[in-house]
Structures are given as C-alpha cells and as structure tokens.
Amino acid sequence: MVEACTDWDVHERAPQPDVKYYAYVDAASGTGKDSYTLAIVHIEPDGTAVIDVVRERKPRFIPAQVIAEYSDLLASYRVTEVWGDNYAAGFHASEWRNHPATFLPCKDSTSDNYLGALPALLARRVRLLDNTTLRNQLTSLERTVGAGDKETVTHPKHANAHDDVAAAVCGAIVTASRAARLAALEPKIVMPFVASGGPRYFPGSSEFTGAGVPISSPAPAASYDYNRNEDWKAYVNSDGSIRSTPRTRWDF
Numbered sequence: 168m169v170e171a172c173t174d175w176d177v178h179e180r181a182p183q184p185d186v187k188y189y190a191y192v193d194a195a196s197g198t199g200k201d202s203y204t205l206a207i208v209h210i211e212p213d214g215t216a217v218i219d220v221v222r223e224r225k226p227r228f229i230p231a232q233v234i235a236e237y238s239d240l241l242a243s244y245r246v247t248e249v250w251g252d253n254y255a256a257g258f259h260a261s262e263w264r265n266h267p268a269t270f271l272p273c274k275d276s277t278s279d280n281y282l283g284a285l286p287a288l289l290a291r292r293v294r295l296l297d298n299t300t301l302r303n304q305l306t307s308l309e310r311t312v313g314a315g316d317k318e319t320v321t322h323p324k325h326a327n328a329h330d331d332v333a334a335a336v337c338g339a340i341v342t343a344s345r346a347a348r349l350a351a352l353e354p355k356i357v358m359p360f361v362a363s364g365g366p367r368y369f370p371g372s373s374e375f376t377g378a379g380v381p382i383s384s385p386a387p388a389a390s391y392d393y394n395r396n397e398d399w400k401a402y403v404n405s406d407g408s409i410r411s412t413p414r415t416r417w418d419f
Contacts, residue, residue, distance in 0.1 A: 168288055169305045173295045180219040180296075187350075188219065188244040189343035191273070192237065192251040193334040194259050197228040202331040205237050206339035207244050210347040216287060216340045217294045219244070221301060223332055231262050238266035250342045252277060252334070273342060277334045281308060281320035284337040293340060304333035 182188070188209050195201035207220035222240065224233045241249060249263070250273045263270035275283065287293045295301060308330065310320050322330035 169295065169302050172288055172291055172293045173297055173302065175297050177297055179221075180217070182219075182244045187347075188246050189339060189346060190241055190244075190246045190249040190268070191335050191338035191342055192249055193277070193331050193338065194230070194251055195226065195331065197226050197230050197233070199226060201329065202226065203228065203230065203233045204331045204335040205240070205249075206332075206335040207241070207246065208336075208339040208343045210343055213292075214344070214347075215292045215294060216344055218296050218336055218339070221296055221298050221332060221336060223300065230259055234259060234262050234266065238263075238268055241268045250338060252338070273338060275338075275341065277330070277338070278318075278320045280334070280337045280341045282318060283341040287340060287344065295336070298332070301332045301336060304330050305336075308333065 186209050188207055190205060190207045192206075193202075193204045195203045197203065203224045205220070205222040206218060208216055208218050210216055220240065222237065224236075237249075247268055248271055249268045250271050251259070252273055253276075260270045260272070273280070284293070304322065307323055307328065308320050309323055310318060312318055322328040322333075
C-alpha cells in the first residue's frame with residue numbers, strides 16, 4: 168500500500184504558483200528521543216493528497232530554533248496556518264506567535280489521523296515522497312481494538328520505535344483534505360459589473376463610492392470591513408448571485 172503510493176526518486180517538490188499548501192507539525196521537546204517533524208501537502212482537484220515536503224529534526228535541539236527554521240520554509244510555500252497536535256498546542260503555540268504562520272491545534276489525536284488517512288492510502292489517493300523513514304514508520308504502525316471496539320493506531324511498543332514523521336504526514340493529509348473540502352463548499356461571491364459612472368452601492372453597506380470608469384470588480388467602501396462585518400451575507404443568494412434587498416428566513 169505504502170509503496171504503491173510512493174513517487175520514487177522524488178524527495179521534495181518545489182513550491183508552485185497558484186497552489187494552496189497546508190502544513191502539519193509533530194512537536195517534540197528536543198531533550199527526549201522524539202523528533203520535531205513537519206509535512207507540507209497540497210490537494211489536487213480530484214482530492215488526491217500530494218506530500219510536498221517532509222522535514223525531521225532529531226534531538227537534541229532547541230524548539231524555538233526549529234520553529235524559526237520551519238517558519239521560513241512555510242513562508243516559501245505561502246503557508247499562513249500550521250496545524251499541530253495537543254503537545255505543540257500546550258508547549259510551543261506561544262513560540263509560533265513570534266512568526267507569520269498561525270498555529271492551529273488539531274482536534275484529532277495522532278491515532279485518529281492515522282485512521283483518517285488510511286482510506287486515502289488504500290484508495291491510492293495519496294502521493295508520498297521517496298522517504299525511507301516515512302515508509303518504515305508507516306508500515307510498522309500497529310492497529311489494535313480496545314474496549315467498546317475502539318480502534319487505536321500507534322507505533323510498536325519498543326524503545327527504538329518512532330512515528331514522528333508518519334504522524335506529521337498523516338496529520339497533514341487529514342487536516343488538508345478537510346480544509347480543502349470546506350473551502351470547496353464556500354459560496355463564490357461575485358461582485359456585480361458596474362457599467363455606469365454614477366455612485367456604486369455595495370450590498371450590506373450604507374456607503375456609496377463615487378463615479379469613475381466602469382470596473383468589473385469594484386473595491387468596497389473603505390469604511391466597510393467585509394472580514395469583520397458580515398451583514399453582506401444577507402444580500403447573497405445561495406447560488407452566489409447578488410440581491411438588492413436582504414434575504415429573510417423565507418428566502419432560499
């Protein structure tokens with residue numbers, strides 16, 4: 168399964184324009200045996216998760232220095248948000264605030280991410296990098312069934328077993344796939360074409376912006392913040408078209 172999903176001799180993919188990238192980190196303290204790992208991924212139009220970057224910093228290390236290094240890498244892929252497990256949320260979230268990328272704690276456990284990534288791997292809807300550590304860790308994971316038929320996936324229970332790289336990659340697959348699906352559901356709002364030189368009115372705003380040459384995508388009035396004020400949503404139909412009066416609960 169893992170070999171079938173591997174792009175052999177591809178060790179890293181360079182950032183491409185017009186591609187939305189996502190990232191996930193599996194954090195570590197730097198003083199124990201665990202590595203601090205990072206995976207960057209993008210989602211193809213058909214839903215395939217493509218792993219672009221896998222990085223691992225083995226102990227010993229200073230977490231702040233690793234985060235700074237990873238932050239620079241994320242910037243080169245235009246990544247503005249990075250997910251991580253609860254360990255990172257508890258110990259390293261404050262350090263991420265010193266860098267452009269926003270840290271987001273993942274609600275799923277590492278085991279949940281393994282189980283969530285499994286269907287995509289089985290369907291060969293994942294393209295992995297040629298990374299020996301990643302392959303070894305993925306193929307050594309153990310799946311057990313506990314009380315209440317609850318499934319758990321972990322690395323083997325011996326001293327030399329690790330899953331830090333696999334955790335970052337599967338976390339990236341699951342969170343990126345979820346984010347891409349949500350983004351696809353967002354309505355596409357298209358501003359109306361303005362063909363006159365008169366004042367232009369924007370739905371949800373009491374502001375008019377002055378005359379000028381006809382434009383297809385007029386900028387909203389400076390006093391209206393579309394990110395903060397959401398009154399405009401009442402002027403958008405479910406198909407993305409614009410209406411002149413606000414929607415009521417009887418309008419669909």
